[in-house]
Amino acid sequence: MTSASPTITTLEPGTLRQWTTEHEDLVIIDVRSAVEFASLHIAGSYNVPLPLLSEHTADLAARLGERVVLVCQSGARAEQARQRLAAAGIGTAYVLTGGAPGFADASGDVVRGAARWDLERQVRMVAGSLVLTGLVGGRFVSPKLRTVAGVIGTGLTFSAASNTCAMGKALAAMPWNKIAEEPTAATAINQIPTLSA
Missing domain, CATH: 1.10.287 (Helix Hairpins)
Structure with missing residues (x-):
């Protein structure tokens, strides 16, 4: 974990595309609902909806390393998640500019499901x-x-x-x-590999 002083940072989709090939310690957390995640998400990302992240911030923070990218639809929920993680000691989390749709528009590697309104x-x-x-x-x-x-x-x-x-x-x-089942703390957080020192 890092120091508790949060740094407000955003990350451009092109930079994230580059990071996915360069950094093995990269963890991408999508804080949208399971339905939104099922319709479109970044390949290799983990779905930890914001309410779940809010309830289990310390458990999640204990598993994370230095390179964390938070994703939602537009950035608002990801920023809320970043603030919660910063309070738990993860001061190096990035919010993806443009969210999952922005990453898809930038030719990022995404997984598409059934089209639904976010x-x-x-x-x-x-x-x-x-x-x-x-x-x-x-x-x-x-x-x-x-x-x-x-x-x-x-x-x-x-x-x-x-x-x-x-x-x-x-x-x-x-x-x-409710077409996609919302993850539980066990299914969402425990799927993320432990990267913290």
């Missing part, structure tokens, strides 16, 4: 649909329906301020997002 896109669709319904319903049905738009706006503001997403958690529990 969770962030589902949240945008549901939030946008509810706001539109509230505004249209408020105009043509009852002005009280505009409250729906206000509630969603308040929820999105709280989500940004707290860096959490209740709607995302609710959507993750929906049947269409």
Whole structure:
């Protein structure tokens, strides 16, 4: 493990492509849900969803070495994971710029499964649909329906301020997002080889 002083670092997809051939100690951790991971992930990466990583940060940190790359869809969840790992003593974790899709766009080696909407896109669709319904319903049905738009706006503001997403958690529990089984601490963390000194 490294010192506890975190360094905010990002890594470009091209650099990661180079690292995959040059560094045997490289560990790529994808913090997205199992469904997102199943639809597209970097070859050789490990799926440790952010909620699981958050609950078992110390166990995971004990297995990691000096070269860790965190991956999600856009970078937000990977940055949350980086902060948690930094607090546990892993100060050299990198967040992949552009996430798994960015790596695929940069001709990186990826594994593709069934195409599905990622969770962030589902949240945008549901939030946008509810706001539109509230505004249209408020105009043509009852002005009280505009409250729906206000509630969603308040929820999105709280989500940004707290860096959490209740709607995302609710959507993750929906049947269409449960096609792939979420890993447990044993299946996710124990699959990662122990690299720490």
